[in-house]
Amino acid sequence: MSLLDHPDRLHEHVSAFRAAHPRADVRARFGASVTALLDRRPDAVAVTADLMHATGLAGLKERHPDRLINVGIAEQNLTGVAAGLAACGKLPVVCGYAAFLTLRAVEQAKVDCAYNELKVILCGLASGLSYGVGGPTHQTYEDIAIMRAIPNMIVVAPSDPVELDHALQAAAEHPAGTPIYLRLGRGPEHVFTRPGDPFAIGRAARLTEGRDVCLVAHGAMVMECLLAADLLRPEGIAAEVLNMHTVKPVDRGAILAAAAHVRAMVVVEEHSVIGGLGAAVLEVLERGHAFPILRIGVEDAYPPIGPTPELRESLGLSGPRIADRVRALL
Structure with missing residues (x-):
């Protein structure tokens, strides 16, 4: 049974996951x-x-x-x-x-x-x-x-x-x-990055492995994708999480490598869906792809005014909301 179908258990799980990654x-x-x-x-x-x-x-x-x-x-x-x-x-x-x-x-x-x-x-x-x-x-x-x-x-x-x-x-x-x-x-x-973790401009970091879906993100949305992957794991959905911290030059190799073995790709960004990371990923895959690609971000409208966590939740930019979209996509 999915945690996403049980609000109380979901809240406890999300709180524990976030507590394990201090701010x-x-x-x-x-x-x-x-x-x-x-x-x-x-x-x-x-x-x-x-x-x-x-x-x-x-x-x-x-x-x-x-x-x-x-x-x-x-x-x-x-x-x-x-x-x-x-x-x-x-x-x-x-x-x-x-x-x-x-x-x-x-x-x-x-x-x-x-x-x-x-x-x-x-x-x-x-x-x-x-x-x-x-x-x-x-x-x-x-x-x-x-x-x-x-x-x-x-x-x-x-x-x-x-x-x-x-x-x-x-x-x-x-x-x-x-x-x-x-x-x-x-x-x-x-915070989930360790001081000794490797970092190179133009090279994405693969944080989890999975053959069902690849979650591509940058900024604070990487943490939300890690949470989404954690929520999907008990359902038998294995999600690869790519920290695409460099949007330009984007890591074409990492995107193409993921595209070779996943069933779907989801790009999550705290940015407009126009011209951002999702667009960069699609540009890499412009010669065609055999799986659905979903872009989650700020739609072509002004978001409301409010505290950051509530705004992210309302726009679908939280781990549980991302997991919901992935489950529906697959």
Whole structure:
């Protein structure tokens, strides 16, 4: 009998699964990660748009006062200044909200950074629905579609606060000549990544094995897919979970390898279903596939305003709702 058919047992199981993966604050981890990067790299500079506290960088002012630049609430100027720093041999880490960094400053990201082949790490925090109470001005569900359409732009969406560390370090070590957009959350998120887990830009991580369905996700949705796989296992449904933390360049090999042995594929993203990870997966499989593909994400409408967990649940972006969709699909 499926847990999905027994609300009380389902609630207990979900609560236990989440409790086994304690949460950590994204902003605090980001601030610590940027500080550690500046400790290691004398050429690294943090640049922000008056968001020191909101991005966890408040302590950086005392530790590296000469390498924290606040341009004020001016994201276009922020990105242009970062490009200038990169042209002078610095490693700029741009710290801002994803909604403003990708929408207000898209021209500077394209022309100043990508076109000029400059190494700028663009960190967009509060992405997806992680700032759900901020409404459509602060919710960000189109940033991946925007940024991955820019030539010479890498797009990475870490799955939890520990993988955030890995992604920032990998971005700093990546060969020069391309800007990198890191899509990050805001509040506490569940942690399942271990400090020693391997991480490489452009290479997905297979977290579980299964021959029935492949769940492809990035960001906080990876945790929800792990929960969905756990709920489906007692029913005899084996789900492979792919952490596709790099959306561009997407790991074609991992997608094609999964496509060779599963009965269905489900892409889950806290982003619009238009132009995001689901679109990237379909582009890999554009020559045809012999199984159904379901994309779960933000439909072509503005989500409501509210707390992040409730928003995710209402939009079908929770483990139990994903498991329901998978069961129906199969």
